Amino acid sequence: MKTTIVIPTYNEAENLPKLVSALFSLPLDLRLLVVDDNSPDGTGKLADKLSSQHPGRIEVLHRPGKMGLRSAYLNGFQKIFDSDSEVIVQMDADFSHDPTALTEMAKLLETNDVVLGSRYVAGGSVDEKWPLWRKWLSAFGNFYARTILGLPLHDVTTGYRMWRTEALKQIPFERIHSSGYIFLVEMIYLTHCLEFRIGESPIYFADRKFGKSKMSFKIQLEAAMRIWQVLWNYRDLRRAGKLARI
16 A cells, blocks of 8 residues: 655654665555754755655655644644555654564554554563663553553554554544644544554564654653643543544
């Protein structure tokens, strides 16, 4: 199926060329949409160069500044909705998401509306070099979010996701108010409330090799607090038990 990968970037000049090469070596019909927030390291210009080297396969959406993960994905989705893409992928640019996992995710998508690249199902794992405290924090963050929200999933904070375009188009994004990484949790919670089919495919989540991580303890703490706001915002769905697809 025709697949477009949305890749938000901010200072990913070291990773982007390697990622493009890895993705285009896969036996999949892939196109890329790079959403760059005016990266000071020249990622946007590099993306334009890669686009010229792969005509018709890479498109670049330039934004004036650092506007956040939520708007990067929403801008990217809207642009792809006007294309003939049948599948949309959310993916980080830093190789924490193994490109080769897309082949198995694509197989699982045949019977699901969205597939999560999961670190916490059988066969999945996080970087073996992580210290124990970091592994615990990641696992607890998932346990915390899925327990409060009552989600029957193992990895609700993963940013590696493959969607059927027809399903993603039905998500009422106007209801989603979270920014940053909690946006990912709210998005999958709403997907669950809408009773879409959600699958999980095991991935190995590696730490980035190049560049600086954008995750911080402050971001994780904010996400933990905002989980309760997500729960409150969708209280109508919990009372109803279900919501007719919009």
